[in-house]
Amino acid sequence: MEAGGSSSPRGGIDLGGTKIEAIVVDDGNTVLGSSRHPTPSTGGPPDVAREMIGAMKAACQAAGVEPGELQGIGVGSPGVIDEASGTVSTARNLPGWEGSFPLGPTLASALETRIAIGNDVQVATDAEFALGAGKAYDSLLGVMWGTGVGGGLILDGRPWVGRGGAGEIGHMVVVIDGARCPCGRRGCMEAYAGRAAMEARARRRQEKGMNTDLFKIMKDRGRTKLTSAVWAKALERDDKLAVELIDEAIEALGAGIASAQNLLDVPAIIIGGGLGVRLGEPYVKRIRKAMQPHLFNDTNPPDVLPAGLGDLGGALGAALLVESQRAERPPVAESSPASAAAGG
Numbered sequence: 047m048e049a050g051g052s053s054s055p056r057g058g059i060d061l062g063g064t065k066i067e068a069i070v071v072d073d074g075n076t077v078l079g080s081s082r083h084p085t086p087s088t089g090g091p092p093d094v095a096r097e098m099i100g101a102m103k104a105a106c107q108a109a110g111v112e113p114g115e116l117q118g119i120g121v122g123s124p125g126v127i128d129e130a131s132g133t134v135s136t137a138r139n140l141p142g143w144e145g146s147f148p149l150g151p152t153l154a155s156a157l158e159t160r161i162a163i164g165n166d167v168q169v170a171t172d173a174e175f176a177l178g179a180g181k182a183y184d185s186l187l188g189v190m191w192g193t194g195v196g197g198g199l200i201l202d203g204r205p206w207v208g209r210g211g212a213g214e215i216g217h218m219v220v221v222i223d224g225a226r227c228p229c230g231r232r233g234c235m236e237a238y239a240g241r242a243a244m245e246a247r248a249r250r251r252q253e254k255g256m257n258t259d260l261f262k263i264m265k266d267r268g269r270t271k272l273t274s275a276v277w278a279k280a281l282e283r284d285d286k287l288a289v290e291l292i293d294e295a296i297e298a299l300g301a302g303i304a305s306a307q308n309l310l311d312v313p314a315i316i317i318g319g320g321l322g323v324r325l326g327e328p329y330v331k332r333i334r335k336a337m338q339p340h341l342f343n344d345t346n347p348p349d350v351l352p353a354g355l356g357d358l359g360g361a362l363g364a365a366l367l368v369e370s371q372r373a374e375r376p377p378v379a380e381s382s383p384a385s386a387a388a389g390g
């Protein structure tokens with residue numbers, strides 16, 4: 047997919063529930079500059095957009111380019127995405143984002159370049175397929191284990207998005223009438239394995255009198271949430287509650303991912319996301335083991351691999367959108383963002 051000899055750099059932004067990662071890459075997807083900002087935990091979509099603009103400008107500065115010189119900027123976003131209009135709706139892990147917000151036009155106007163938006167989990171999966179741990183396979187399932195648990199699918203070399211809502215592996219039911227999920231339903235895999243749900247469980251158990259260093263570590267690090275680094279530190283210290291909750295998360299991931307595998311029979315499953323990347327191979331190995339009793343085809347399990355691109359996978363995948371969306375359709379209109387931005 048060579049872009050007609052153009053060699054100007056591209057931008058990529060991974061918009062996560064905890065952090066915003068912005069990068070600038072060259073034609074060979076080498077990172078020229080990057081910047082990471084915390085995702086605002088209060089306010090609304092305009093505040094999140096402002097932070098994204100700040101992160102992208104800082105990445106451009108590190109790369110020695112102006113945002114307006116970029117071929118375009120790809121954005122991997124949670125929520126429901128309208129690629130044509132650049133609108134993002136119901137991004138529940140972001141503050142005040144229940145409605146719909148013209149993220150693409152807002153960024154295009156501030157950064158003076160075209161914006162391509164895709165689903166955060168799908169772009170991270172695309173990046174692993176094109177550049178990372180999934181390079182050797184023609185089909186794979188990406189499981190992004192972070193604030194929530196997202197899934198991305200590549201089948202026979204092409205992303206499978208269904209009618210736009212495919213890949214929601216976090217909401218596979220692993221316990222009928224089980225724990226309440228952030229989505230409002232019960233017994234979803236994410237209710238046990240998503241970082242937001244795990245934090246809520248940790249708070250409840252602490253209130254019931256269980257001792258834990260989790261929130262102490264969080265405060266020492268100046269955080270307001272239990273980040274992946276906080277969980278990793280607590281596990282390192284053998285914190286009883288952290289160990290217990292991670293054990294439950296792994297059980298749930300094993301059941302949910304194995305069930306997906308029973309349906310799809312893909313050759314490879316890539317485990318990424320904030321927690322997946324932070325905890326790495328030792329925990330991927332545990333997930334592999336937790337899947338085994340639930341695999342119907344248990345003599346021929348898939349390869350289960352840690353993401354190869356680390357923390358930058360989402361942003362790299364977002365940068366790949368600039369070329370793929372341009373190849374498929376004309377650029378998003380970049381008009382009148384200011385009046386539209388007042389909504390949301």
Ligand SMILES: [Zn+2]
Nearest residue numbers: 217227229234
């Ligand atoms: Zn759910």
